[in-house]
Amino acid sequence: QVQLQESGPGLVKPSETLSLTCTVSGGSISSYFWSWIRQSPGKGLECIAYVYYSGSTNYNPSLKSRATISVDRSKNQFSLKLYSVTAADTAVYYCARVQRYDYDSSGYLGWFDPWGQGALVTVSS
Amino acid sequence: QSVLTQPPSVSGAPGQRVSISCTGGDSNIGAGYDVHWYQQLPGIAPKLLIYGNSNRPSGVPDRFSGSKSGTSASLAITGLQAEDEADYYCQSYDSSLSGLYVFGTGTKVTVL
Numbered sequence: 603q604v605q606l607q608e609s610g611p612g613l614v615k616p617s618e619t620l621s622l623t624c625t626v627s628g629g630s631i632s633s634y635f636w637s638w639i640r641q642s643p644g645k646g647l648e649c650i651a652y653v654y655y656s657g658s659t660n661y662n663p664s665l666k667s668r669a670t671i672s673v674d675r676s677k678n679q680f681s682l683k684l685y686s687v688t689a690a691d692t693a694v695y696y697c698a699r700v701q702r703y704d705y706d707s708s709g710y711l712g713w714f715d716p717w718g719q720g721a722l723v724t725v726s727s
Numbered sequence: 728q729s730v731l732t733q734p735p736s737v738s739g740a741p742g743q744r745v746s747i748s749c750t751g752g753d754s755n756i757g758a759g760y761d762v763h764w765y766q767q768l769p770g771i772a773p774k775l776l777i778y779g780n781s782n783r784p785s786g787v788p789d790r791f792s793g794s795k796s797g798t799s800a801s802l803a804i805t806g807l808q809a810e811d812e813a814d815y816y817c818q819s820y821d822s823s824l825s826g827l828y829v830f831g832t833g834t835k836v837t838v839l
Contacts, residue, residue: 637828646729647765647773647816647830663824696772700828703779710820712828713763715784717772 604629606697606718614691614725620684624697624718631655631678635700635709638671638682640693641720652700652709653680687725694720730755731817731831738837739807747834749800749817755829757798760820764793764802767814776815777802804836812838 610622624636637652651661651671659671665684673680684691702712732750739745749762756762762780765773775784777793780800790811792803800819804811817831 646833647818648729649828649830652828660825660827662827701778710822710826711761711779712820713761713775713778713818714765714773714828715775715778717774720772 604699604716606699606716608695608697608718608721610721610723612722612724614687614723615727616688616725617686620682620687620691620695620723620725622682622695622697622721622723624680624682626678626680626699631673631675631680635702635712636673636680637698637700637714638669639696639698639714639717641696642690642693645693650682650684650695654709689725692723692725694722696720729832730821730829731819733815733817733831733834735832736835736837738839740839741807741809743807744803744805745807745836746804747802747815747817747836749802749831751798751800751819751821753798754823755798755819755821756795756800758822760822762793762795762800763818764791765816765818766811767816769813773816807836807838809838812836 632655638650653659653671668685670683697718698714700712701715764777766776767773780795781793821829
């Protein structure tokens with residue numbers, strides 16, 4: 603079955619760029635939406651952004667244009683960059699596939715399955 | 728800044744029934760978007776529990792059930808078991824601003 607694995611530095615300095623990659627195995631990245639979700643320590647879940655395999659994107663406006671999500675179909679991967687990070691960006695970052703009904707071309711009815719195991723990223727000098 | 732509100736905690740004795748509410752608004756649940764539920768055990772990624780308001784993925788016990796009405800949804804757990812102690816999150820889509828998937832505030836279920 604499809605499995606997702608996050609990779610990237612676990613420690614990022616304030617004002618620098620957080621970079622994470624999600625590798626999809628056991629299936630193709632094509633025909634799906636893919637998403638990055640984060641969970642700050644002791645807090646709830648927040649969708650950062652999602653991307654269609656063709657490259658169209660949507661972002662959480664609360665991040666004020668600091669995020670970029672992209673997909674690399676040749677590597678079966680998608681990535682997240684978060685710029686100008688602060689301590690408030692310290693969180694476990696999950697990648698996930700958006701599962702949806704065949705008739706739901708927009709993905710608006712979608713749900714997240716499967717999830718990666720999560721990557722803890724700490725922002726600290 | 729979750730737009731879906733859940734009670735912080737619910738509890739019940741083994742074998743009892745508990746219910747978790749998820750309250751949204753006219754730009755998400757009330758707009759007709761589906762509600763999905765996840766279970767998160769400590770230190771582990773969330774796991775899909777219910778999709779499309781009331782559907783269980785294979786492998787999820789039928790003790791878990793979901794429903795949706797108006798601007799709210801509910802997750803019920805019947806025959807509560809010790810292994811059900813976890814955090815539970817609802818999720819939907821919100822069409823305000825640029826549109827995005829949104830989660831509930833989360834509910835901690837404690838088995839007494």
